[in-house]
Amino acid sequence: MLVQFTIFPTDKGEGxxxxxAEAIRIVDASGLxxxxxxxxxxxxGEWDEVFSVIKECRDAMRRYSxxxxxxxxxxxxxxxVNRIEGKIxxxxxxxxxxxxx
Amino acid sequence: MLVQFTIFPTDKGEGxxxxxAEAIRIVDASGLxxxxxxxxxxxxGEWDEVFSVIKECRDAMRRYSxxxxxxxxxxxxxxxVNRIEGKIxxxxxxxxxxxxx
Amino acid sequence: MLVQFTIFPTDKGEGxxxxxAEAIRIVDASGLxxxxxxxxxxxxGEWDEVFSVIKECRDAMRRYSxxxxxxxxxxxxxxxVNRIEGKIxxxxxxxxxxxxx
Amino acid sequence: MLVQFTIFPTDKGEGxxxxxAEAIRIVDASGLxxxxxxxxxxxxGEWDEVFSVIKECRDAMRRYSxxxxxxxxxxxxxxxVNRIEGKIxxxxxxxxxxxxx
Numbered sequence: 001m002l003v004q005f006t007i008f009p010t011d012k013g014e015g016x017x018x019x020x021a022e023a024i025r026i027v028d029a030s031g032l033x034x035x036x037x038x039x040x041x042x043x044x045g046e047w048d049e050v051f052s053v054i055k056e057c058r059d060a061m062r063r064y065s066x067x068x069x070x071x072x073x074x075x076x077x078x079x080x081v082n083r084i085e086g087k088i089x090x091x092x093x094x095x096x097x098x099x100x101x
Numbered sequence: 102m103l104v105q106f107t108i109f110p111t112d113k114g115e116g117x118x119x120x121x122a123e124a125i126r127i128v129d130a131s132g133l134x135x136x137x138x139x140x141x142x143x144x145x146g147e148w149d150e151v152f153s154v155i156k157e158c159r160d161a162m163r164r165y166s167x168x169x170x171x172x173x174x175x176x177x178x179x180x181x182v183n184r185i186e187g188k189i190x191x192x193x194x195x196x197x198x199x200x201x202x
Numbered sequence: 203m204l205v206q207f208t209i210f211p212t213d214k215g216e217g218x219x220x221x222x223a224e225a226i227r228i229v230d231a232s233g234l235x236x237x238x239x240x241x242x243x244x245x246x247g248e249w250d251e252v253f254s255v256i257k258e259c260r261d262a263m264r265r266y267s268x269x270x271x272x273x274x275x276x277x278x279x280x281x282x283v284n285r286i287e288g289k290i291x292x293x294x295x296x297x298x299x300x301x302x303x
Numbered sequence: 304m305l306v307q308f309t310i311f312p313t314d315k316g317e318g319x320x321x322x323x324a325e326a327i328r329i330v331d332a333s334g335l336x337x338x339x340x341x342x343x344x345x346x347x348g349e350w351d352e353v354f355s356v357i358k359e360c361r362d363a364m365r366r367y368s369x370x371x372x373x374x375x376x377x378x379x380x381x382x383x384v385n386r387i388e389g390k391i392x393x394x395x396x397x398x399x400x401x402x403x404x
Contacts, residue, residue: 021397122296
């Protein structure tokens with residue numbers, strides 16, 4: 001299962017990269033395959049693995065913040081694995097070129 | 102915690118209301134407070150309660166479909182309860198009128 | 203075309219209903235069909251109509267805020283109209299009951 | 304302005320990478336700075352530039368499909384530029400390490 005998520009506090013002003021870094025540290029420590037993007041982080045794993053990581057990120061953020069916003073996208077496809085790199089490669093092959101991944 | 106989610110199969114063609122109805126049945130059976138919208142369903146509850154309902158919807162949909170897409174938004178605010186109706190009321194009061202809720 | 207959107211400033215602290223109310227005022231003034239939800243507003247219209255309303259909401263919010271976050275979902279189905287109420291009704295019929303809409 | 308978007312037909316079955324590739328071709332031809340991710344593409348530009356590209360992707364997809372779904376996230380921050388790479392770098396510096404970007 002491939003999951004993309006964005007998490008941030010809404011009561012901590014304009015600069016948020018310190019809070020985001022803490023979430024990434026939790027994702028990294030999970031051992032799951034992941035990829036950072038400019039606006040979200042993608043993780044691959046089973047439902048319970050992935051949502052337990054996102055819950056841990058939320059718990060950490062709520063220790064400092066009274067209001068946390070999260071956006072999650074799930075692409076759950078039967079039998080699909082190694083999709084963090086695979087989906088970009090699959091699109092690149094269709095393009096017949098190397099996309100800016 | 103207030104959660105809005107959209108779930109649908111991507112391999113079942115254009116008409117999806119039968120699949121959506123099955124998800125709503127699961128939400129309704131959970132006993133949690135919820136509200137249907139034109140493009141999503143909002144649920145209020147604790148993290149584990151809400152995500153266990155969404156997981157149940159996904160399990161049901163994956164029995165018929167090889168690929169399921171889910172979009173989830175979480176607004177997690179300390180001490181906030183009864184927000185399904187409360188948030189709309191709060192905006193309506195600021196507007197000084199009855200919005201089309 | 204049916205569009206659901208959420209917009210808020212990320213640098214204005216915890217309470218946001220005043221900002222949301224201003225966006226709703228703009229949506230209401232547009233004359234397009236819409237429906238408020240606990241976490242988003244749904245609008246029905248052509249692409250240019252709907253995105254011009256969302257842009258107006260963003261311009262208004264950026265006058266007070268240095269950082270604005272927006273989440274938009276688009277369900278664009280050929281020949282589909284009157285869907286703000288229609289989609290909920292269609293699910294309700296499948297359920298064989300009156301859902302909490 | 305930084306925008307992340309996902310677009311796909313909901314009536315074309317399970318495999319979607321050919322459709323996604325066509326959207327990426329349109330993004331690439333726009334000349335705007337962009338980055339592919341496993342579940343979305345991020346683009347940087349002014350509101351009208353970015354939304355005109357997304358509209359073009361939708362028009363192309365609707366030529367083959369009766370129903371198209373789009374999810375868009377907008378992070379609009381005053382004076383912020385070169386954020387496609389900058390946001391990941393900013394988080395990496397906070398982490399004190401090189402993240403898997």
